[in-house]
Amino acid sequence: MRWIIPLIFFGLIELYAYQVIRTLSKNQWIQIVYLLLSLLVISYVIYVFANYDRSVGPNKYSLRASGLLLVTLVPKLILVLFMFGEDIIRLCIAGYTYLTNTFFDGNATQYLPSRRKFVSQIALGVAAIPFAGLVHGIFRGKYNFKVISHVLHFEDLPTAFDGFRLTQISDIHSGSFDEVEKIEYAVDLINEQQTDLLVFTGDIVNTMASEMDDWIDTFKKLKTPEYGKYSVLGNHDYGEYVTWDSEEDKKANFEAIKRIHSKIDFNLLLNDNAFVEKEGERIAIVGVENWGHNFKKAGDLTKASDGVAKDDFKILLSHDPSHWEYEVKKHEDHYHLTLSGHTHGFQFGIEIPGFLRWSPVQYVYKQWAGMYNEMGRYLNVNRGFGFHAFPGRVGIWPEITVIELRKGAKPS
Incomplete structure (x- = not known):
């Protein structure tokens, strides 16, 4: 029927x-x-x-x-x-x-x-x-990787981090890949950026940890920058979208997914944080588990920020951009820069720089692709590295984000 x-x-x-x-x-x-x-x-x-x-x-x-x-x-x-x-x-x-x-x-x-x-x-x-x-x-479009660069100015950025550069990737969805050469090209493209820090903001698989088995060696080729590689989980990493034979199987898959991050040399932050130190100064990398307005709310910002001072410069890794809209951007502890993904830009839309930017996903997410700024707090929504549901991309290309931090006010 x-x-x-x-x-x-x-x-x-x-x-x-x-x-x-x-x-x-x-x-x-x-x-x-x-x-x-x-x-x-x-x-x-x-x-x-x-x-x-x-x-x-x-x-x-x-x-x-x-x-x-x-x-x-x-x-x-x-x-x-x-x-x-x-x-x-x-x-x-x-x-x-x-x-x-x-x-x-x-x-x-x-x-x-x-x-x-x-x-x-x-x-x-x-x-x-x-x-x-x-x-x-x-x-062609699903592997049409683009490097998108941003320069952000902060008056309270520690002086030692003036010019600090980081690369963000998100939403790998390894179970969807079907061309080894294209993924190897993307990995090489990431390495070419030669930034100080590399972060990954969730959804390493569609569902199963085994999806990464054939790709571990490829992603291990991602060079570890001087100040490390950090990652968080996304909504697909929890195994919520399939039927499991038992709760034990689901938990085993989740544990295996978490182990993937260490296999490719990423420091997985599970409602936790780490400090990056340079010339006696530091910035905090805060990583929450998935927190989505319409998805799993495993993220705990308070727990993740334990030990981080209010006046520390903070970079928050949070997979779903709705977290920024509903909790982060007005938080009293002032999270300077939030890095998200999740939306994929719907993998379909029109982007003409300086003229037109449209995708159906904008009717669901207020922040859906690119850089946003409210009250001096920034959010970058990465358009995603991989693809899911539809095996392609039309007008919204897979993204490698490079962000440079500068101290001082933005030039007029």
Whole structure:
């Protein structure tokens, strides 16, 4: 029964999409090939999701199926909008004809205008844009790594840390990877930044610790900067999104995920902190477990900050940016810089620097990608290193963030 409504939905979409093909071409072989391809796609998607194993969670097959579904569904939805709009116009014309008493003369349907070929051509042309974007996002965009740099000014930054540079990565989601060379390239790109500190802000896997087995050696190649490598957990690291045979299995997986961080030479902060010292001065690296307004709230900022003085310069690692919005930015202890991830920028959007920045995720998260500043407190939301759910990225590229700290007021 759970498939009836989706099948009706897809059936209606196919009906409209097929009308475009039939309007543009009278060749029956073209129409038959189109219908067969559509049937194969929907059959494959149904098969994969009907056999989805909730004890394992997302895998390469489910990612492939979701990608194929979006590549075919989104363009067809564009066709539906055009065809449905044209149907409304056709019905209005038919109604007008009826009201002017010329509707019925033995063949009423002749007063319902036929579909216009140019409307179908326009619809197909518009639908080709998201189709091309999604295909590019799957084959190229998901590994189109970008280094994004920021320079931040703080009047209370310890003098020794003037010019201090750190690199942030987030949301590895290793279970989604399918090209070793691309990940090795990204690791080399991170190493090329030659910063003083490297941090990772959560979601090292989709669900299972075993997802990292084939990638440990690759991520061990991340060089340890002079002042270390620190990390925190994300919502996916707790195994909350699959069905477990027992609570013991879930706990064992969680412990294995925590051990991954030490295997790749990261200092995992579990509601804890560490001090980075330079020339007799220090800054605090505070790391909380996941705290999300709509997700798991394991983070404890008070516990994580134990031993950190109010006037210490603080860098907070917190996976979910909603933590900054709801607890951090107005906190009396003044957390100077918070580093988050989680949103992936929805892996879909439009970013034209200085002109336009849009993604559907902005209707869920107030801070969803890039650098934010309120009351002299900064938040960077990294767009993510990997990908999840959709095996691609369109307009929102995987990010390696480099942040330089400077002492003093920002130049006017």
